[in-house]
Amino acid sequence: MYRQFNPFNQYKILTLIYCKVKINIFVRIKFHKMIHNFTAEIMRDNELNQYIGIVPGLPGAHSQASTLDELYLNLKDVIQLCLQEMTEDEISNIPEFIGIQNISVAV
Secondary structure (H helix, E strand, C coil), X not given: CCCCCCHHHHXXXXXXXXXXXHHXXXXXXXXXXXXXXXXXXXXXXXXXXXXEEECCCCXXXXXXXXXXXXXXXXXXXXXXXXXXXXXXXXXXXXXXCCCCXXXXXXX
């Protein structure tokens, strides 16, 4: 029996193999990402009419925005950029957030 060569059949197979490899690589990269949780100190500057966010213990992680939603997105981007520039040792030495304590002082 004579089989005719069809380049499109091979192209489909190559495409499926390529997609499978691409998915496997994406899954591997996704599993190697670490999730880090940070606490931001947020203040309202009435003069500038802006929210200011600072992430204590992470040098350079601060931003400002006119809304809290925008500030959240800005801080998330800044934290990701800061972490990308840090070595694994620096990331492991980031101080751990414990909590906030209210202290009353009479003067």
